[in-house]
Amino acid sequence: MVNEKKLSIIAFSGDFDKLTAVFTLATGAAAVGYEVNLFFTFWGLDAIKIKQGRSPVGKGFLPKVFGVMMGGLKASPVSRLNFLGVSPKIFRYLMRKNSVATLEELVDAARQLKINFYACEMAMHVLGLQKTDFIPEVKDVLGVTSFLRLSEGGQTLFI
């Protein structure tokens, strides 16, 4: 049976614009009473790192290199026309100018609305990340079967 008040989003992308979509949908749904589950996997994990800039996060040489290259939330590129990181700065400026919530404000709203954050166990293993590398709001580290059980009966999106 479908639970009309449950939304689960698989946040795969670490792109600024796609993460903005994830958190806009998530906060909007939570505000009107939905149970919201965010499952961060692969590049999406960048959004929930404690260190939001470029930092050698991760265990081992290659994960640390990835950590520096990918960075955290503040280093997220836009999916098109990134222009070496200039475009996200322009987007943030335009969002503030037009009184639209920035990505950081949306993440903060998600935390305040007590949206459920989960990290993908497999992706963490590949990227050498640990739960302690993430913000404390990350409730748990899950595999696919646990996430499917969690999202059962609601709507699921992949972004």
Place this chain on the structure above:
Amino acid sequence: MTFVKTKIELNKLQKGDILNVKVAAGEPLENIPRSAAEQGFNVLSVAETEMPGIHCIRIEK
């Protein structure tokens, strides 16, 4: 995002407290009273303010 901010502020209030939300005409002006009512809050009034085009929505928790 306007209702998201409204909901976050409502969460901080005690039962019986009143929140004044000022918005321009458009989607938020329709959405906020409807969503607040659906969430079980008491929408006391929606009225134009002295500032042209700005409305005040009074919501009781």
